[in-house]
Amino acid sequence: MELYSKCSVEDPSLEDDQSSSTETDQSETQERGRWGAKLDYMLSMVGYCVGLGNIWRFPYLCMRNGGGAFLIPFLFFLLACGLPLYFLEVSLGQFTGRGCFHVWEACPLFKGIGVGMFNVLFVVTLYYNIINTWTLYYLGSSFFTPLPWTTCDNAWNTPKCLHQSPNSLQQNGNSSLYGAYNSSLQSSVNSSNVNATILTVIGNVSDSTTSLEEFWFHRVLTLSSGLHDVGGLNWRLTLCFLAAWIVVCLCLIKGVKSLGKVVYVTATLPYLLLTVILIKGLTLPGATDGILFYIRPDFNKLANLQVWLEAGLQVFYSLGPAWGPLITMASYNKFHNNCYRDSIILTLVSEGTSIFGGFAIFTIVGYMAHQTGKPVDEVVQAGPGLAYLVYPEALSQLPFPNLWAVVFFVMLFTVGLDSQFATVEGCMTAISDSVPRLRKHKVFLAILTCSFFVISGLILCSKAGLYIFQLLDWYIAAFGLPLFGLLECLIFGWIYGAENMSRDIEIMLGRGVPVYMRILWCIVTPLLLLMLLISAIYMYRPPMVGSYTYPPYARAIGWFVAALPLIPIPLWGFHVIRNSHGITWYQKFCSSLQPSEDWKPVSSSECEKYRPGSREMRGGIKAMVLRNLLGKNV
Incomplete structure (x- = not known):
């Protein structure tokens, strides 16, 4: 049977008036959708990557781990781990034009990773909007005088x-x-x-x-x-929860077409409001002390391994590789879009926002320290404590406190919305790619998906909602995501091969992958991810809410949640091996490592002539290493 004999897929690289596009291609393109403009995609990616962690976690980590010196390990992990994974995932999405379920056709044995990514997205989507709900509650309360x-x-x-x-x-x-x-x-x-x-x-x-x-x-x-x-x-919280989901549903009602327009507001407004807060903060007494405390370098901290681990984890979790949305949103790109340039720009902008946000946060924190006579390190916090306890207290002491409270919580709400958009769109794309006939019913799918998550997430509005939120948030991404990132590098660096991936990218961009990126994919990034995975396991401790310790049954539920992303990998792997070509189990196993017939470029013109590179290790292991790392055929 000839591989890739059927290429009736959409071609986002073609313009609507090009005669080379078949009616089938045009129909499928319209059904699945694509970004209306390049800026729609860029802003959506910025909105996804710039999450609440950039606002309420990074400044605290920077302060605690050496101030300006923390930027050294942070930038190291950004370039050595964050950028390579980011580029790899957007390349996969753009090349295949599919979501996280289907990009693993390059190595069917690991299709379970796509299912695991979907499980992570599902759980995160289930609980993440409760953060936006809390923000909406505070936003509504900000209109009352006194606060x-x-x-x-x-x-x-x-x-x-x-x-x-x-x-x-x-x-x-x-x-x-x-x-x-x-x-x-x-x-x-x-x-x-x-x-x-x-x-x-x-x-x-x-x-x-x-x-x-x-x-x-x-x-x-x-x-x-x-x-x-x-x-x-x-x-009251339930009404805010419903309102938050109505906003999400309306913004995604037409898929990426409507999302691409909404992000012009939700992705840019946080920068405007952060700038306003920064300017106001600079006029307050104590602001300079807060900023100096934030950026003052303590190079002695760099000798502490913990500092490097926290920098790596912050980069990994803030950029968002191995979750699935990067693949999903890149799948709506034009086929020949320069995703390499985009990856560099987006990673720098996204993580640069963390640094910029820190200045806005620490001007207010410095003001609080000045007002209370306390050291800055006794005032600053990370996480929701900063957003819902420390910052509102500081805002209440400013002139026109209601105005500044509204500005802050609108900023927080838009930041949270963009992250929620990406997770919901990732779930919807995975479903519609598996059931293509749903592409014609985007409105129905959006309403059905959001309604399901509203009903499923109502328990988060109960009196035990914070305990449930903490349990899910603590376990769902604890071990699965670093493992997914590690497996991605091994699969596309060695099993499918960096050389073959480079050829695929060359079809899109006109040039292959630089040697330094190949070395990162194959050696540096997987080693760093392995270190992060080991450290996550070593540093594990049971979750707590204050002094409240979760009972054994709750921890058992947590471990089940942690296993949800991992269980599909062996189950799906066994299923694929059993149904692969071959007589013996060894032959079936080797066959399961070969690209399937569904691994092909989304461009119909390129698909017709596409043939994957051979998996044979011509010349032995040394030749394979040289091919993948340096692009040399030996």
Whole structure:
């Protein structure tokens, strides 16, 4: 049977008026869709890669790990690990014109990786929008005067509520407590146990909580005492959750056509608002101290292996390779798009945003430290604690606090939306590529997908929602993603071969892969990913929410979630081997390493003449190494 004899696929590289495109090709192109303009794709990729971690995690890591010196390991991992994987994945998506399910036809034995990627996307999509929900809740609350997290005379407050934060009280000497308000809420978790809060012992009121902490735990989350106490739904949070999903659904209602227009707002607005916050922050007392604390280099930290590991993990998880959306969004590109140039630009812009965002964050953090008389390192936090506890407290002390609160939470919401767009689109593309007839019903698919995630995610709006969120977030990407990245490098570096991948890319770009990129794919990047994987396993510790320890059954559920991305690899591998050509199991195994008939370029004109490179190791192992690393035929 002749390989690739059937090439009735779409050709995004052709213009609509080109006669060489068949009616079938044009029809399928219209059904699947493609980016309306190059800028649509670029902004969508920036929106996906610039996530909440760039805003609330990177500045903290930079401060904790040597300030400006942290940029050395960060840039090293960006160039040696982030960029090669990024380029590899967008090349795969653009070449095949398919999502994460189908790019593994180059080595069918590992088709399970695509299923594993989909499992990760599914779980992340399930819980990620609750972050946007919290942001919407704060955004809506920002229109009330005074800001509801600045007072203790509300129904959700407890007798332990302090009108001002303990840090401010330490400065002002005011330790007055408000009376009892709604004592029925006292059963909620004492927020002094939560590691995201900052409390200072003040005499006999050391167990007090601030009005902002009580707003977060008692009003927004209505947090219960543990995972066992799910309780009912918080109807206010549920409405925000529904609103967040309606926004996502409307923006994706026509696939990449509508998404490509929405990102002109959602991907650019965060930069505008961050700039506004930075300019305002620079006018505040203490801002210079915050910035200096952020960038002051401590080169002694570079001798600590932990610093390098955290830099590698930050690059890997912020750029987003091995999740699937990079492949998905690149699959809507024109076939001859210069994805190599795009990869360099997008990685630098995305990670450069982390550095820029740090300046905006630390001007406000420096102002807080100045106001409270505390060192900067005792004020700054990472994660949701920065977004929902530290920053709102700082904003409430500025002139026109409502205005600045609205600006900050709109910025946070748009950053979170772009990441949510990518995960939902990744799921929808995987489904429509598997069931092509759904491509004609994009509106139905978008509504059905979002409705499913709304119903499935309602439990996150319960009193135990934070515990469920932490459990899923802790385990789903713990080990699977570094392993996927490692396998990608091994498959396309050695099994399919960097030389063959270079030839495929040459069809698209007119030139092959540079030697340095081949060396990274084949040697450097997989070694770094192996190190990150080992470190992730070594540094594993059970999740906690403050002092709350998850019970054994919850940890068992967590390990099942961690296994979800990994289980399909051996199961699908066995299925492929059993159905491969050959008489003996060894012959079937070798056959499963060969590209399938579905591995072909999406361009119909190129597909007709396409033949994959031979898998034979002509001249032995040395020749194979030279071919893959240097492009030399020996």
